[in-house]
Amino acid sequence: xxxxxxxxxxxxxxxxxxxxxxxxxxxxxxxxxxxxxxxxxxxxxxxxxxxxxxxxxxxxxxxxxxxxxxxxxxxxxxxxxxxxxxxxxxxxxxxxxxxxxxxxxxxxxxxxxxxxxxxxxxxxxxxxxxxxxxxxxxxxxxxxxxxxxxxxxxxxxxxxxxxxxxxxxxxxxxxxxxxxxxxxxxxxxxxxxxxxxxxxxxxxxxxxxxxxxxxxxxxxxxxxxxxxxxxxxxxxxxxxxxxxxxxxxxxxxxxxxxxxxxxxxxxxxxxxxxxxxxxxxxxxxxxxxxxxxxxxxxxxxxxxxxxxxxxxxxxxxxxxxxxxxxxxxxxxxxxxxxxxxxxxxxxxxxxxxxxxxxxxxxxxxxxxxxxxxxxxxxx
Amino acid sequence: xxxxxxxxxxxxxxxxxxxxxxxxxxxxxxxxxxxxxxxxxxxxxxxxxxxxxxxxxxxxxxxxxxxxxxxxxxxxxxxxxxxxxxxxxxxxxxxxxxxxxxxxxxxxxxxxxxxxxxxxxxxxxxxxxxxxxxxxxxxxxxxxxxxxxxxxxxxxxxxxxxxxxxxxxxxxxxxxxxxxxxxxxxxxxxxxxxxxxxxxxxxxxxxxxxxxxxxxxxxxxxxxxxxxxxxxxxxxxxxxxxxxxxxxxxxxxxxxxxxxxxxxxxxxxxxxxxxxxxxxxxxxxxxxxxxxxxxxxxxxxxxxxxxxxxxxxxxxxxxxxxxxxxxxxxxxxxxxxxxxxxxxxxxxxxxxxxxxxxxxxxxxxxxxxxxxxxxxxxxxxxxxxxxxxxxxxxxxxxxxxxxxxxxxxxxxxxxxxxxxxxxxxxxxxxxxxxxxxxxxxxxxxxxxxxxxxxxxxxxxxxxxxxxxxxxxxxxxxxxxxxxxxxxxxxxxxxxxxxxxxxxxxxxxxxxxxxxxxxxxxxxxxxxxxxxxxx
Ligand SMILES: Nc1ncnc2c1ncn2[C@@H]1O[C@H](COP(=O)(O)OP(=O)(O)O)[C@@H](O)[C@H]1O
Ligand SMILES: [Mg+2]
Numbered sequence: 001x002x003x004x005x006x007x008x009x010x011x012x013x014x015x016x017x018x019x020x021x022x023x024x025x026x027x028x029x030x031x032x033x034x035x036x037x038x039x040x041x042x043x044x045x046x047x048x049x050x051x052x053x054x055x056x057x058x059x060x061x062x063x064x065x066x067x068x069x070x071x072x073x074x075x076x077x078x079x080x081x082x083x084x085x086x087x088x089x090x091x092x093x094x095x096x097x098x099x100x101x102x103x104x105x106x107x108x109x110x111x112x113x114x115x116x117x118x119x120x121x122x123x124x125x126x127x128x129x130x131x132x133x134x135x136x137x138x139x140x141x142x143x144x145x146x147x148x149x150x151x152x153x154x155x156x157x158x159x160x161x162x163x164x165x166x167x168x169x170x171x172x173x174x175x176x177x178x179x180x181x182x183x184x185x186x187x188x189x190x191x192x193x194x195x196x197x198x199x200x201x202x203x204x205x206x207x208x209x210x211x212x213x214x215x216x217x218x219x220x221x222x223x224x225x226x227x228x229x230x231x232x233x234x235x236x237x238x239x240x241x242x243x244x245x246x247x248x249x250x251x252x253x254x255x256x257x258x259x260x261x262x263x264x265x266x267x268x269x270x271x272x273x274x275x276x277x278x279x280x281x282x283x284x285x286x287x288x289x290x291x292x293x294x295x296x297x298x299x300x301x302x303x304x305x306x307x308x309x310x311x312x313x314x315x316x317x318x319x320x321x322x323x324x325x326x327x328x329x330x331x332x333x334x335x336x337x338x339x340x341x342x343x344x345x346x347x348x349x350x351x352x353x354x355x356x357x358x359x360x361x362x363x364x365x366x367x368x369x370x371x372x373x374x375x376x377x378x379x
Numbered sequence: 380x381x382x383x384x385x386x387x388x389x390x391x392x393x394x395x396x397x398x399x400x401x402x403x404x405x406x407x408x409x410x411x412x413x414x415x416x417x418x419x420x421x422x423x424x425x426x427x428x429x430x431x432x433x434x435x436x437x438x439x440x441x442x443x444x445x446x447x448x449x450x451x452x453x454x455x456x457x458x459x460x461x462x463x464x465x466x467x468x469x470x471x472x473x474x475x476x477x478x479x480x481x482x483x484x485x486x487x488x489x490x491x492x493x494x495x496x497x498x499x500x501x502x503x504x505x506x507x508x509x510x511x512x513x514x515x516x517x518x519x520x521x522x523x524x525x526x527x528x529x530x531x532x533x534x535x536x537x538x539x540x541x542x543x544x545x546x547x548x549x550x551x552x553x554x555x556x557x558x559x560x561x562x563x564x565x566x567x568x569x570x571x572x573x574x575x576x577x578x579x580x581x582x583x584x585x586x587x588x589x590x591x592x593x594x595x596x597x598x599x600x601x602x603x604x605x606x607x608x609x610x611x612x613x614x615x616x617x618x619x620x621x622x623x624x625x626x627x628x629x630x631x632x633x634x635x636x637x638x639x640x641x642x643x644x645x646x647x648x649x650x651x652x653x654x655x656x657x658x659x660x661x662x663x664x665x666x667x668x669x670x671x672x673x674x675x676x677x678x679x680x681x682x683x684x685x686x687x688x689x690x691x692x693x694x695x696x697x698x699x700x701x702x703x704x705x706x707x708x709x710x711x712x713x714x715x716x717x718x719x720x721x722x723x724x725x726x727x728x729x730x731x732x733x734x735x736x737x738x739x740x741x742x743x744x745x746x747x748x749x750x751x752x753x754x755x756x757x758x759x760x761x762x763x764x765x766x767x768x769x770x771x772x773x774x775x776x777x778x779x780x781x782x783x784x785x786x787x788x789x790x791x792x793x794x795x796x797x798x799x800x801x802x803x804x805x806x807x808x809x810x811x812x813x814x815x816x817x818x819x820x821x822x823x824x825x826x827x828x829x830x831x832x833x834x835x836x837x838x839x840x841x842x843x844x845x846x847x848x849x850x851x852x853x854x855x856x857x858x859x860x861x862x863x864x865x866x867x868x869x870x871x872x873x874x875x876x877x878x879x880x881x882x883x884x885x886x887x888x889x890x891x892x893x894x895x896x897x898x899x900x901x902x903x904x905x906x907x908x909x910x911x912x913x
Contacts (some may be wrong), residue, residue, distance in 0.1 A: 220494050221506035227489060230478045237476050238490040239461055 079257025416837025
């Protein structure tokens with residue numbers, strides 16, 4: 001893809017180090033922090049496996065818009081909201097277990113498609129500024145979401161179960177228990193290997209998604225998205241409907257994020273009706289970037305490496321912080337700080353790399369012209 | 380030829396852009412398997428003619444065109460390029476239209492990929508068919524073979540030499556079975572000689588297999604080599620059709636440039652030849668996108684007006700921009716015997732060199748500011764003039780009175796049409812904006828003045844005032860002027876010597892009295908044919 005910035009650097013080792021600077025930095029950090037924290041390997045492995053199961057689907061939902069050149073889509077927050085609405089209805093209708101999850105997904109999907117369509121349409125009017133636009137759009141839709149849930153549900157939108165509603169009779173409660181579907185996917189097919197339990201069910205779903213994404217890149221639509229992502233003008237000249245292709249990428253991403261949020265919440269076991277979706281975009285994007293992705297290129301390995309490094313950092317940081325500074329809260333600050341920090345740094349780094357890339361391109365062109373002249377053109 | 384045999388006839392085509400007549404009653408006919416060379420200076424209307432054929436949206440949006448187009452004797456009028464492609468017309472554009480991160484194959488088959496069916500197509504539609512990479516590879520190889528060139532179908536475009544990019548574009552047209560007519564708009568402009576040769580051979584091969592080709596180029600010997608006929612366009616009119624076997628580059632060049640010198644030029648005696656050298660440029664390279672300079676050597680004599688001419692995109696504009704430090708440059712420039720630091724506009728300005736940029740609205744003017752401030756702006760910034768000091772220099776104040784006075788002086792002498800010197804620059808017409816730019820340079824009292832495209836986009840009246848003003852500045856103040864212009868006529872009317880740039884280098888320096896054909900030949904890079912001493 002576009003990100004061939006430094007693939008032409010002299011030394012392959014230097015090249016590798018530069019293009020993977022972020023993950024390498026985190027690995028170094030962890031080499032110090034993990035022993036300091038004093039956690040057992042079993043514990044850490046268990047945690048990582050849980051986090052991978054919980055978050056992978058959400059992070060993977062970011063990949064397709066990157067392919068279409070729309071950057072890292074903060075709009076997955078919209079999908080997360082759709083997923084939560086699906087879960088609220090599922091709770092209300094009292095469907096439990098796997099059928100409940102499927103129902104939540106079925107209810108969430110049309111909402112996600114509509115929100116994706118909205119986001120896609122708006123982002124098509126903000127070409128080149130997709131990331132910040134999708135972030136602001138997320139805040140805006142969040143307002144509508146909160147209003148709907150707080151005033152609409154139980155009044156205009158029928159909610160029969162009083163357990164879900166606030167005492168005043170309308171509006172959904174702050175926190176909802178997901179006991180009826182808690183860990184149903186995780187427990188669907190789970191094995192334990194020397195004290196580490198592995199939710200094979202969830203992992204198979206994730207594997208299926210990975211296969212889907214890989215397959216998708218090989219479809220005509222995937223090819224069109226890659227073309228649009230690299231050069232909208234050229235793609236349009238070839239007759240590809242650019243706006244429609246971009247919108248489709250956002251819709252797919254939003255629907256996947258809706259499923260991703262449902263998988264995430266069934267593992268957690270409760271919904272914070274008004275905030276569960278808040279940091280979904282930020283954390284998923286930070287994880288992906290830490291995994292070595294950039295605004296223009298993100299792969300499936302980036303997803304898994306990113307989630308592992310990101311969450312491992314947050315598991316060990318509070319303990320390491322306590323050992324070092326005698327303060328555990330430092331870990332929580334650290335989490336938000338690092339997430340936004342890493343997004344900011346990655347974006348700056350990306351801009352810088354593009355600069356370097358252009359410079360190299362220019363120098364190459366010049367060398368080519370020099371060679372051409374020595375070749376004897378025009379006497 | 381009998382009418383029936385023509386594949387394409389464009390008859391009595393006229394086109395204006397907002398009243399500016401660009402094509403006048405142009406008729407061209409292309410036979411089957413024939414190669415037509417379409418030649419003409421920049422702005423002659425070649426691309427516009429092809430855009431009309433192709434149904435480009437710029438044409439429809441600017442009021443369409445007059446005349447009729449027949450393809451195989453059916454009248455056509457394409458609403459969009461897609462219809463033209465459908466009808467069998469392929470166009471390879473001046474700029475590459477390729478996806479850099481895709482391979483040759485992927486680009487050749489862009490949006491025409493071979494695909495396989497799978498069950499999801501039933502639910503989500505045709506776009507979920509999977510690509511058939513094997514078949515795509517086969518088709519690409521076949522298209523490349525038709526061209527008869529060496530091109531790796533799996534190479535990424537971003538890693539290809541320019542020539543291969545060009546081949547990729549043409550191969551794309553070849554993959555379309557229906558292509559009957561291929562339009563190549565300056566396909567060899569960016570190629571090396573060997574690449575260009577391969578390209579020409581490919582074109583010949585395609586024509587022999589029955590494809591018709593319209594070939595737009597500035598390389599005369601090339602086009603004479605492969606074209607059957609040549610159509611020479613000048614100022615939007617066909618001046619001549621030639622059998623390429625019965626003409627010479629010289630004849631074509633003089634037809635292209637054409638015009639006789641209108642007003643007798645006041646050529647000064649050659650005393651500037653002996654006068655001292657003020658500016659000595661050695662091996663100058665400038666990275667100006669689209670106007671790359673590749674090793675220019677040029678000596679400028681004190682008190683002369685030196686013209687720099689050449690076709691667009693050949694690098695003539697890069698020279699001034701490079702010396703002035705506006706684009707990254709390398710090389711050695713001596714000014715009055717001292718080294719002139721490159722890539723440092725402020726130090727160049729402070730040495731008494733001024734520049735009137737071709738980019739009036741971008742570099743030249745502060746559009747939201749009044750005329751007077753525009754005129755003195757650089758003088759304030761660089762020379763610290765028009766400033767009153769108070770409290771021993773602690774407080775600085777613009778000397779508004781003096782600024783107004785000087786501005787009014789220039790408004791009068793350059794005939795700047797405005798309400799007052801306080802009018803904002805953006806409200807002025809192009810010609811008057813240009814005069815403000817000149818005033819801004821003159822106020823610096825420069826010893827050396829670069830002027831680029833001083834008359835571009837301004838009306839005839841303003842043009843002559845601008846040229847007259849430059850000549851007066853040169854005579855009365857002894858300012859050495861280096862004027863870059865696309866209009867040869869204008870260079871010949873005021874310059875002492877004219878350097879012609881081609882492919883980023885100086886191809887020759889001629890006196891203004893030289894044969895117009897020689898200028899034309901130099902612009903086209905045909906140095907050997909030139910008769911006047913270079
Ligand atoms: N879209 C446009 N709007 C206004 N003028 C145009 C436009 N396109 C071309 N022109 C003018 O038409 C003339 C012919 O241009 P063009 O056909 O590009 O010349 P060529 O290809 O022979 O160099 C030029 O004077 C140019 O300024
Ligand atoms: Mg042109």
